[in-house]
Amino acid sequence: MPQQESAPFPLLAIRDISVAFGGIRALDGISFDLERGRILGLIGPNGAGKTTLFNCLSRLYTPTSGDILFEGKSILKRAASRMAEIGIGRTFQNLASFSRLSVRDNIRVGAHCRARTDMLSDGLRLPRMRRAEERINGIVDELIAYLELSSVADLPMAGLPFGTLKRAEMARALAVGPKLLLLDEPAGGLNHDEIGELGRLIRRMRDDRAVTVLLVEHHMNLVMGVSDKVVVLNFGRKICEGDPAGVQSDVEVIRAYLGDGKS
Amino acid sequence: MSVREESSAITAAGKPVSRFGARNWAGIVVVLVLAALPLFLANFTIFQLTMMLIYAIAILGLNLLTGINGQFSLGHGAFYAIGAYTAAILMEDAGLAYGWTLPAAGIVCFLSGFLFGLPALRLEGIYLALATFGLAVAMPQFLKLSVIEPWTGGVQGIVITKPDAPFGLPLSQDQWLYYFTLVVGLLLYWFAVNLVSSRSGRALMAIRDNPLAARAMGVNNALYKSLAFGVSAAFTGIAGALGAIVVQFVAPDSFTFFLSVALFVGLVVGGVGWLPGALVGGAFVVFVPNVAEHFNKALAGAVYGVILILLIYLMPTGAGGLVRKVADFIGRRMKSRPDR
Ligand SMILES: Nc1ncnc2c1ncn2[C@@H]1O[C@H](COP(=O)(O)OP(=O)(O)OP(=O)(O)O)[C@@H](O)[C@H]1O
Ligand SMILES: [Mg+2]
Numbered sequence: 001m002p003q004q005e006s007a008p009f010p011l012l013a014i015r016d017i018s019v020a021f022g023g024i025r026a027l028d029g030i031s032f033d034l035e036r037g038r039i040l041g042l043i044g045p046n047g048a049g050k051t052t053l054f055n056c057l058s059r060l061y062t063p064t065s066g067d068i069l070f071e072g073k074s075i076l077k078r079a080a081s082r083m084a085e086i087g088i089g090r091t092f093q094n095l096a097s098f099s100r101l102s103v104r105d106n107i108r109v110g111a112h113c114r115a116r117t118d119m120l121s122d123g124l125r126l127p128r129m130r131r132a133e134e135r136i137n138g139i140v141d142e143l144i145a146y147l148e149l150s151s152v153a154d155l156p157m158a159g160l161p162f163g164t165l166k167r168a169e170m171a172r173a174l175a176v177g178p179k180l181l182l183l184d185e186p187a188g189g190l191n192h193d194e195i196g197e198l199g200r201l202i203r204r205m206r207d208d209r210a211v212t213v214l215l216v217e218h219h220m221n222l223v224m225g226v227s228d229k230v231v232v233l234n235f236g237r238k239i240c241e242g243d244p245a246g247v248q249s250d251v252e253v254i255r256a257y258l259g260d261g262k263s
Numbered sequence: 264m265s266v267r268e269e270s271s272a273i274t275a276a277g278k279p280v281s282r283f284g285a286r287n288w289a290g291i292v293v294v295l296v297l298a299a300l301p302l303f304l305a306n307f308t309i310f311q312l313t314m315m316l317i318y319a320i321a322i323l324g325l326n327l328l329t330g331i332n333g334q335f336s337l338g339h340g341a342f343y344a345i346g347a348y349t350a351a352i353l354m355e356d357a358g359l360a361y362g363w364t365l366p367a368a369g370i371v372c373f374l375s376g377f378l379f380g381l382p383a384l385r386l387e388g389i390y391l392a393l394a395t396f397g398l399a400v401a402m403p404q405f406l407k408l409s410v411i412e413p414w415t416g417g418v419q420g421i422v423i424t425k426p427d428a429p430f431g432l433p434l435s436q437d438q439w440l441y442y443f444t445l446v447v448g449l450l451l452y453w454f455a456v457n458l459v460s461s462r463s464g465r466a467l468m469a470i471r472d473n474p475l476a477a478r479a480m481g482v483n484n485a486l487y488k489s490l491a492f493g494v495s496a497a498f499t500g501i502a503g504a505l506g507a508i509v510v511q512f513v514a515p516d517s518f519t520f521f522l523s524v525a526l527f528v529g530l531v532v533g534g535v536g537w538l539p540g541a542l543v544g545g546a547f548v549v550f551v552p553n554v555a556e557h558f559n560k561a562l563a564g565a566v567y568g569v570i571l572i573l574l575i576y577l578m579p580t581g582a583g584g585l586v587r588k589v590a591d592f593i594g595r596r597m598k599s600r601p602d603r
Binding site for chain 1: 454455457458461462463464465466468469471472473475476477478479480481482483484490494536
């Protein structure tokens with residue numbers, strides 16, 4: 001496992017964060033750590049607060065209290081658009097494609113933070129623009145090959161099959177060059193074979209791209225199969241944390257899921 | 264050069280690679296026809312064609328904002344006016360050569376657009392359209408203000424001397440201004456196409472398609488949206504400066520909100536998001552009111568309205584959508600041939 005035992009602090013440390021929407025406490029004093037090179041599964045019934053937590057991590061929501069440390073530093077002062085550059089990439093629960101752009105251009109937008117240009121040099125094709133395009137295209141070509149998207153690369157996203165879109169959005173998130181990858185229900189809408197494939201892909205990304213993964217998923221076989229650690233949320237509270245086997249036998253977890261009518 | 268680049272702009276609208284060649288040829292033909300036209304036409308018609316190119320530039324600017332970045336403006340006439348006045352004042356008061364007024368108008372309008380875009384960041388869709396509409400309505404009044412009358416000439420406006428063709432070129436003034444405008448237009452088109460197919464342009468389109476995801480990918484939405492306003496206003500302002508030079512006159516009532524509406528109509532008729540559509544839009548703005556008037560002077564407005572309604576029914580996505588459909592149709596016919 002590509003893990004740096006020597007690192008003094010975890011890659012991600014969530015410290016007692018709470019989020020409220022009106023009367024609803026979507027998150028209520030959540031804390032956990034995520035070590036480098038690990039895959040953490042975040043589960044919980046519908047409405048438990050999983051996506052809300054992701055939105056805090058990508059700075060779309062600001063917690064009312066608590067702190068989020070990435071590589072030991074608080075991210076709560078950063079703008080949402082500056083999370084990519086420190087190495088936090090994500091996918092969305094429901095697709096969030098740039099639907100009129102091609103698959104390739106979607107991934108290129110993912111690599112936005114990997115180069116710098118300005119509108120004047122872009123419009124005039126100055127060397128700065130060419131250098132940026134070269135760098136971005138290098139990143140994008142590699143990802144298109146990695147995720148086997150070459151046959152659809154130049155087609156617009158709108159109209160592609162669901163599974164392909166999910167893979168394209170995965171490539172877009174990887175183009176950010178993330179140290180931490182947030183996957184919000186990547187298996188949603190995929191068929192049995194595609195889910196098996198996804199599980200292997202998640203491990204592969206961790207192993208050969210040194211990506212740490214925070215995985216939100218309802219598909220239990222997938223989560224239990226790939227995660228090193230599992231955190232369970234229910235009604236905004238953490239009710240359990242541990243290795244997959246331990247979590248599966250936890251009484252409170254079983255009750256939360258049965259109470260919700262899910263298995 | 265600009266012709267080849269055209270294809271990448273359309274990749275943005277989602278076109279497969281196979282028709283690059285056909286599109287190049289279409290672009291070359293259009294440019295050649297545009298270059299040849301003034302050799303055969305009367306000066307007044309050349310003047311009209313020059314205005315067509317000028318409106319096309321203004322619409323190209325609007326298209327960068329609306330088609331590429333997804334922000335509405337019903338007030339681009341205001342930036343056109345600022346560009347026109349910048350040129351007029353610099354030529355008549357500061358004695359600047361007309362060529363230099365274009366970059367000046369571009370810079371002034373970029374700043375105006377950028378500054379207007381900052382507060383407009385809070386507004387979306389129809390609310391933004393309303394705010395820009397307010398700008399367009401206020402502009403003629405503003406230009407009449409007595410405080411700035413020493414520069415703007417108040418209600419009287421400013422008269423500009425028409426430039427001659429330089430280097431003893433055997434061209435009439437109208438022909439020369441036509442070619443001057445054509446070259447400026449091609450350069451700006453080249454710039455727009457480059458922009459759209461670059462990192463900045465993709466950021467603009469990403470914001471249009473999904474602002475939340477764009478932010479998560481590291482795009483600074485606020486900055487890019489303001490910049491889009493600035494660049495768009497700069498294009499339209501340069502068009503305004505050209506308009507002032509060609510018409511030889513600026514006055515507040517040349518820039519009422521009807522101008523903004525005309526630009527918006529030109530944008531929609533040409534095809535939102537399709538850059539070459541600006542030319543179609545420019546032609547519509549200049550020639551359709553004439554056609555309507557020719558048809559029936561008393562009912563010109565009604566005829567114009569009917570033409571507009573028919574066009575929008577027949578090509579609901581503008582000329583761009585029509586071209587795409589035809590190209591797709593031809594593309595399918597070619598594909599179904601067994602030897603491919
Ligand atoms: N922007 C918002 N405004 C108001 N309430 C919200 C908002 N976002 C989330 N909530 C509420 O917060 C709670 C947690 O929602 P969240 O989307 O985080 O759940 P989840 O665990 O991701 O659920 P699912 O498994 O269905 O995706 C829910 O009660 C939801 O209605
Ligand atoms: Mg969710």
